[in-house]
Amino acid sequence: xxxxxxxxxxxxxxxxxxxxxxxxxxxxxxxxxxxxxxxxxxxxxxxxxxxxxxxxxxxxxxxxxxxxxxxxxxxxxxxxxxxxxxxxxxxxxxxxxxxxxxxxxxxxxxxxxxxxxxxxxxxxxxxxxxxxxxxxxxxxxxxxxxxxxxxxxxxxxxxxxxxxxxxxxxxxxxxxxxxxxxxxxxxxxxxxxxxxxxxxxxxxxxxxxxxxxxxxxxxxxxxxxxxxxxxxxxxxxxxxxxxxxxxxxxxxxxxxxxxxxxxxxxxxxxxxxxxxxxxxxxxxxxxxxxxxxxxxxxxxxxxxxxxxxxxxxxxxxxxxxxxxxxxxxxxxxx
Amino acid sequence: xxxxxxxxxxxxxxxxxxxxxxxxxxxxxxxxxxxxxxxxxxxxxxxxxxxxxxxxxxxxxxxxxxxxxxxxxxxxxxxxxxxxxxxxxxxxxxxxxxxxxxxxxxxxxxxxxxxxxxxxxxxxxxxxxxxxxxxxxxxxxxxxxxxxxxxxxxxxxxxxxxxxxxxxxxxxxxxxxxxxxxxxxxxxxxxxxxxxxxxxxxxxxxxxxxxxxxxxxxxxxxxxxxxxxxxxxxxxxxxxxxxxxxxxxxxxxxxxxxxxxxxxxxxxxxxxxxxxxxxxxxxxxxxxxxxxxxxxxxxxxxxxxxxxxxxxxxxxxxxxxxxxxxxxxxxxxxxxxxxxxxxxxxxxxxxxxxxxxxxxxxxxxxxxxxxxxxxxxxxxxxxxxxxxxxxxxxxxxxxxxxxxxxxxxxxxxxxxxxxxxxxxxxxxxxxxxxxxxxxxxxxxxxxxxxxxxxxxxxxxxxxxxxxxxxxxxxxxxxxxxxxxxxxxxxxxxxxxxxxxxxxxxxxxxxxxxxxxxxxxxxxxxxxxxxxxxxxxxxxxxxxxxxxxxxxxxxxxxxxxxxxxxxxxxxxxxxxxxxxxxxxxxxxxxxxxxxxxxxxxxxxxxxx
Numbered sequence: 053x054x055x056x057x058x059x060x061x062x063x064x065x066x067x068x069x070x071x072x073x074x075x076x077x078x079x080x081x082x083x084x085x086x087x088x089x090x091x092x093x094x095x096x097x098x099x100x101x102x103x104x105x106x107x108x109x110x111x112x113x114x115x116x117x118x119x120x121x122x123x124x125x126x127x128x129x130x131x132x133x134x135x136x137x138x139x140x141x142x143x144x145x146x147x148x149x150x151x152x153x154x155x156x157x158x159x160x161x162x163x164x165x166x167x168x169x170x171x172x173x174x175x176x177x178x179x180x181x182x183x184x185x186x187x188x189x190x191x192x193x194x195x196x197x198x199x200x201x202x203x204x205x206x207x208x209x210x211x212x213x214x215x216x217x218x219x220x221x222x223x224x225x226x227x228x229x230x231x232x233x234x235x236x237x238x239x240x241x242x243x244x245x246x247x248x249x250x251x252x253x254x255x256x257x258x259x260x261x262x263x264x265x266x267x268x269x270x271x272x273x274x275x276x277x278x279x280x281x282x283x284x285x286x287x288x289x290x291x292x293x294x295x296x297x298x299x300x301x302x303x304x305x306x307x308x309x310x311x312x313x314x315x316x317x318x319x320x321x322x323x324x325x326x327x328x329x330x331x332x333x334x335x336x337x338x339x340x341x342x343x344x345x346x347x348x349x350x351x352x353x354x355x356x357x358x359x360x361x362x363x364x365x366x367x368x369x370x371x372x373x374x375x376x377x378x379x380x381x382x383x384x385x386x
Numbered sequence: 387x388x389x390x391x392x393x394x395x396x397x398x399x400x401x402x403x404x405x406x407x408x409x410x411x412x413x414x415x416x417x418x419x420x421x422x423x424x425x426x427x428x429x430x431x432x433x434x435x436x437x438x439x440x441x442x443x444x445x446x447x448x449x450x451x452x453x454x455x456x457x458x459x460x461x462x463x464x465x466x467x468x469x470x471x472x473x474x475x476x477x478x479x480x481x482x483x484x485x486x487x488x489x490x491x492x493x494x495x496x497x498x499x500x501x502x503x504x505x506x507x508x509x510x511x512x513x514x515x516x517x518x519x520x521x522x523x524x525x526x527x528x529x530x531x532x533x534x535x536x537x538x539x540x541x542x543x544x545x546x547x548x549x550x551x552x553x554x555x556x557x558x559x560x561x562x563x564x565x566x567x568x569x570x571x572x573x574x575x576x577x578x579x580x581x582x583x584x585x586x587x588x589x590x591x592x593x594x595x596x597x598x599x600x601x602x603x604x605x606x607x608x609x610x611x612x613x614x615x616x617x618x619x620x621x622x623x624x625x626x627x628x629x630x631x632x633x634x635x636x637x638x639x640x641x642x643x644x645x646x647x648x649x650x651x652x653x654x655x656x657x658x659x660x661x662x663x664x665x666x667x668x669x670x671x672x673x674x675x676x677x678x679x680x681x682x683x684x685x686x687x688x689x690x691x692x693x694x695x696x697x698x699x700x701x702x703x704x705x706x707x708x709x710x711x712x713x714x715x716x717x718x719x720x721x722x723x724x725x726x727x728x729x730x731x732x733x734x735x736x737x738x739x740x741x742x743x744x745x746x747x748x749x750x751x752x753x754x755x756x757x758x759x760x761x762x763x764x765x766x767x768x769x770x771x772x773x774x775x776x777x778x779x780x781x782x783x784x785x786x787x788x789x790x791x792x793x794x795x796x797x798x799x800x801x802x803x804x805x806x807x808x809x810x811x812x813x814x815x816x817x818x819x820x821x822x823x824x825x826x827x828x829x830x831x832x833x834x835x836x837x838x839x840x841x842x843x844x845x846x847x848x849x850x851x852x853x854x855x856x857x858x859x860x861x862x863x864x865x866x867x868x869x870x871x872x873x874x875x876x877x878x879x880x881x882x883x884x885x886x887x888x889x890x891x892x893x894x895x896x897x898x899x900x901x902x903x904x905x906x907x908x909x910x911x912x913x914x915x916x917x918x919x920x921x922x923x924x925x926x927x928x929x930x931x932x933x934x935x936x937x938x939x940x941x942x943x944x945x946x947x948x949x950x951x952x953x954x955x956x957x958x959x960x961x962x963x964x965x966x967x968x969x970x971x972x973x974x975x976x977x978x979x980x981x982x983x984x985x986x987x988x989x990x991x992x993x
Contacts, residue, residue, distance in 0.1 A: 234497065236489045243486040246475035253435055254540060255461035255491030
């Protein structure tokens with residue numbers, strides 16, 4: 053009886069969540085119709101950022117691996133997509149898949165050595181890797197060196213199409229994460245994050261489980277890179293391999309709430325809005341972002357999502373306390 | 387044969403943690419592992435679970451070799467372990483903590499089935515109410531339960547329990563004991579490391595005893611307890627033969643007082659005789675005591691020991707009235723865990739005080755409380771009349787307090803010489819650095835030989851010498867030694883400490899030293915002590931009444947006992963309920979004025 057009631061409540065909650073998400077999705081799908089090109093650009097970037105943030109979140113928030121090298125996956129995805137389209141003249145979608153595959157391959161190759169590093173060393177290792185790759189790309193003439201490459205204009209997709217593609221990516225990344233977290237792998241990932249030693253002795257294959265997360269993260273980031281290459285039309289190593297991609301993801305996840313699914317969505321929105329408001333003051337923008345980051349880490353370790361949840365609890369606490377008291381007296385009466 | 391170890395050896399650097407250990411566990415059997423601190427019990431578990439490779443030897447599980455496999459493969463074969471210090475997944479709920487084990491180590495891949503089974507196990511260990519809480523929010527007892535539940539969730543064929551009852555109070559131990567008994571009845575094969583003798587002896591079919599990484603005895607509880615080597619390992623020998631003062635071995639008498647719990651009747655049983663006799667009696671008593679019985683155990687018992695009671699009033703003139711160190715009703719701990727409850731003691735100048743007690747009794751915590759390593763929750767510590775609350779931690783060395791921390795904690799990147807020089811960091815000691823260094827080198831010649839080596843390249847015993855040497859470098863008036871003899875090879879510093887004591891460096895006061903001794907005093911240090919504090923962790927504090935004076939060149943030897951009762955730990959008021967229990971009980975306990983339940987003493991006859 054109690055169990056059924058609990059199940060019903062969870063169902064109710066889940067349906068409410070689902071309805072909210074569907075509403076949001078409908079709104080976002082309508083943006084190109086009802087909004088202008090500015091709104092379209094804003095939300096396009098938001099989607100890319102959500103995807104990046106979720107992929108970073110999978111590693112940092114759920115596996116405990118803080119990576120500063122996501123720009124490498126992003127850049128490899130972007131460059132592979134672009135080069136396949138330029139050299140082989142293959143269509144965008146095929147190139148995009150190859151780009152993601154290349155990104156995953158890179159992840160697979162570096163996984164062995166990089167997983168030997170722990171904690172802060174892992175972070176530094178990933179950062180060095182990404183920077184080395186960036187410098188390599190700047191100097192590699194075959195891929196246009198510092199000038200970069202231009203994607204074929206004649207087959208270019210419209211901004212609106214790209215908007216929808218980015219939307220699909222963002223939605224897919226959210227769903228992927230949600231599914232993973234409700235699976236055996238997600239359980240293993242969180243166990244590794246919380247206590248690697250204990251996880252190992254519970255039978256979790258640490259390397260394989262971490263690798264899975266790493267590959268999925270590389271996949272999502274690589275796709276985001278490929279999409280962004282097509283959207284930009286021209287790519288060059290300075291911006292594509294810039295550590296800014298990683299840092300944006302990091303800020304979004306920390307501000308929104310690490311280790312949660314809704315947190316990064318919220319964070320992407322806030323960080324995006326802030327960027328738009330302060331677009332004419334690039335220096336102040338970074339300073340303010342830095343302050344927000346410090347403030348969140350100091351005062352809201354759970355991020356904005358955590359803060360909102362706490363607030364919600366505070367507001368509803370009286371009600372639920374009464375409820376519990378009511379149940380108690382009911383039980384006593386029995 | 388479920389688990390078979392053959393000639394397993396493992397060294398860490400120069401320290402042999404496990405040497406040539408062989409034993410086997412039958413299916414359905416419960417094998418207890420006991421041994422003093424640092425005997426290598428947990429290392430053995432780590433080797434079985436593949437946390438690090440064995441140097442030599444083989445480990446077979448169900449006739450398949452498992453040495454060389456990685457931990458997760460071993461776990462998946464059906465070996466579940468618990469940790470001495472609980473290792474929960476703090477960011478996951480309690481039920482999820484169990485599901486990990488079931489889904490990866492056990493058989494259920496589906497979340498819903500794993501969840502259902504996890505709830506069954508939680509019901510069994512009494513955690514069902516906390517199932518949806520974050521594991522990080524649990525108190526110690528619940529964490530211990532969770533530790534067991536996590537292992538059970540793996541559906542293990544062999545369960546390795548590492549001090550599952552450590553840190554629990556008696557009624558909690560009883561709860562745990564029931565769970566373990568049930569498991570045993572179901573035929574779960576277990577390998578149990580335990581310091582709570584009631585659990586170990588009651589549960590185990592057979593016991594193996596380790597000391598310094600070697601297997602020194604195996605058999606039933608009764609058999610191993612009669613093994614002279616075991617008694618020696620736990621309680622030390624009389625050391626009559628090596629007595630430097632040539633005092634006859636037969637002279638001193640020893641009284642062993644058994645706690646009421648072991649007698650079962652509430653009346654203390656006592657044994658008197660040589661140290662060996664008393665020790666063996668104590669262990670036997672412990673062996674027969676079975677489950678710790680709260681009510682019987684709490685019967686007051688003051689050790690009325692023939693031949694030992696020497697009134698403190700017979701003070702030698704060397705001792706001043708003002709204690710050097712006063713610890714007054716100190717309560718301290720770590721967040722949720724109160725490690726010291728209302729502890730008081732005084733240490734006088736020129737005196738050596740031993741601090742003994744089982745693992746988790748609060749020995750190191752007391753030292754930390756004195757040296758400001760942990761904040762006081764109540765009470766005060768005064769040193770030379772100064773309230774240490776007003777002194778910053780780094781100023782303690784200037785006041786003359788110096789400690790050799792447990793586990794040595796030498797600076798790994800520095801040479802031996804640099805390590806020692808850092809000890810003389812305070813102003814007073816810096817001026818005399820050269821002379822002190824000379825004295826330390828005279829004390830430990832090996833350090834001079836290796837003075838340009840990195841500290842970590844020394845063997846365990848040498849590192850210990852270095853740690854003591856470093857503590858001496860600060861010219862202490864009050865020297866604290868924490869587990870000076872923990873590691874193999876450390877025996878060599880006993881004469882050194884004695885030597886130091888007998889031969890005070892000129893120019894500074896006669897020192898008072900607190901030597902905290904490992905649980906099991908067999909390894910050396912406590913023989914130095916003028917009086918020994920059996921640091922019985924339980925709420926009531928006890929005091930060894932035998933305050934003794936030092937006379938030059940004469941060292942008294944106290945051989946404190948280990949008792950089932952002493953094994954009861956101080957635990958925290960981890961819940962409001964616990965808090966209530968604690969506060970309501972404590973005053974009553976103090977009123978009854980309970981004393982150290984059991985203390986073997988050996989006192990030189992010539993004083």
